[in-house]
Amino acid sequence: MSVAQKDYKKVTVKTLSDMKAHGEKISMLTAYDYTMATIVDGAGIDVILVGDSASNVMAGYQTTLPITLDQMIYHASSVVRGVNRALIVVDLPFGSYQSDPKEALRSAIRIMKESGAHSIKVEGGKEIKESIKRILNAGIPVMGHLGLTPQSIYKFGTFSVRAKEEEEAEKLKADALLLQKAGCFAIVLEKVPAKLAKEVAESLDIPVIGIGAGNGVDGQVLVLHDMIGMTKEFHPRFLRRYLNLYEDMTTAISQYVDDVKSVDFPSDKEQY
Incomplete structure (x- = not known):
């Protein structure tokens, strides 16, 4: 049964x-720049994630690891200027929080002060609990991220579904509870079995937002460029493409090239 969206002036x-x-599902998408953020926010999205996936879709890297804290602050600042309603969450990039809780706090403070964002997101559970506590103690809201954690891709060695085996599933459930007890306001679950994700969501008081985690969670997140079809080669099972902008933009640009070559553009009406 669907629940009507309420008119939240500010999320x-x-x-x-x-x-x-209240049983209302949470909608979440990524954005990395002012123009896209303005469109996404205006369409009524609840949460905008300035994801370290910018490393992939904006910079062309194969993983999320290369993006820096300075680059994340740049993207987050651009998004903040385009948003009026949505809650803005920013990924702490790889290397900025895992090894040293003091460094984690410094990184989180820089994002909050220099970008104007509303919260940060980190990947991991028990291993980074001290960093999470340090950030939360400073009054900075933290979103957790469990399951497939892209910053640990070289440890996993694959982008396949996580927590299919009982031992890893039990650890995920324990980590989710740990994140809630620590004070995280929400958790992203990425590429885990739908049954497990539903169990975690029902066991927690905080929202669980899924990506490739079925529909039994409290909300969904996708990478914007995948959802609107700007990316071409990425075809995971969980992705629904609502547009095919790759083809539409290619057609439009090709037409522009033809019009310039044939002197069809600009026409008499399109010049001074």
């Missing part, structure tokens, strides 16, 4: 908690 971490309590 906050409390809003997300209220949405879970």
Whole structure:
């Protein structure tokens, strides 16, 4: 049964908690620049993630590892200037929080002060709990991320579904509870079995947002460029393409090239 969307003038971490309590699903997409953020926010999205996936879709890297803290702040600042309603979450990039809780806090403070974003996201559970506590103690909202954690891709060696085996599933459930107890306001579950994701979502008071985790969670997130079909080669099972902008943009640009070559553009009406 669907639940009608309420007219939240400004989405906050409390809003997300209220949405879970009322059974309203949470919508979340990525954005990395002002123009896209303006469109996504204006369309009514609840949460905008300035993801380290910018490393892939904006910079062309194969993994999320190369993107720097300075680059994340640049993307986050651009997004903040285009958003009026959505809650903005920013990924702490690889290497900025895992090894040293003090460094984690410095990284989180830089993002909050220099970009104006509303919260940060980190990947991992028990291994990074001290970093999470340090950030939360400074009053910075933290979103967790479990399951397939792209910053650890070389440890996994594959982008396949995580927590299919009982031992890893039990660890994921324990980590999810740990993140809630630590004070995280929400958790992303990426590429885990739908049954497990539903179990985790029902066991927690905080919202669980899925990507490749079935529909039994409290919300969904996709990478914007995948969802609107700007990317071409990425075809995971969980991705629904709502547009095919790769083909549409290619056709439009090709037409522009032809019009310039044939002196069809600009026409008499398109010059001064």
